[in-house]
């Protein structure tokens with residue numbers, strides 16, 4: 001397994017609609033394993049394929065040590081709404097309050113192509129919605145009000161020089177930074 005580079009805001013792949021996965025081959029298994037390794041190294045609770053430069057409809061989440069692989073996922077029903085702060089591994093140092101459904105019913109394929117469904121609530125529901133958005137080129141900052149979005153983008157402009165070529169190399173320093181910035185890993189997806 002290897003840790004992959006994470007694409008950061010400005011990288012076109014983050015705004016690209018993904019393509020459904022059809023081949024559940026060795027290459028896909030390797031990508032999934034590498035994505036888990038990358039997500040854990042970056043102290044995130046979710047990661048979508050576009051964030052590591054792939055246009056496959058594939059995301060992973062792990063909330064409270066419950067890993068899920070979501071392939072070609074679809075939200076079947078959504079109910080309730082709740083606002084909470086979110087961050088994104090592709091927009092380091094930027095956080096914002098986002099309104100999401102409190103409960104979602106999701107249909108997806110697992111890593112071997114077998115269909116399954118999950119009924120997600122709380123942080124898992126939030127993580128799943130954030131990741132499925134990534135598969136459609138959507139980012140959490142898109143939900144912010146004009147002023148909050150402008151402030152978030154200004155913050156990002158000051159952090160951006162740390163990521164040459166719009167790539168974030170994950171190291172143990174990132175984990176340290178999450179702690180120092182006062183944000184828990186639970187908010188970064």
Ligand code: NI
Pocket residue numbers: 087088089090130134189
């Ligand atoms: Ni994200």
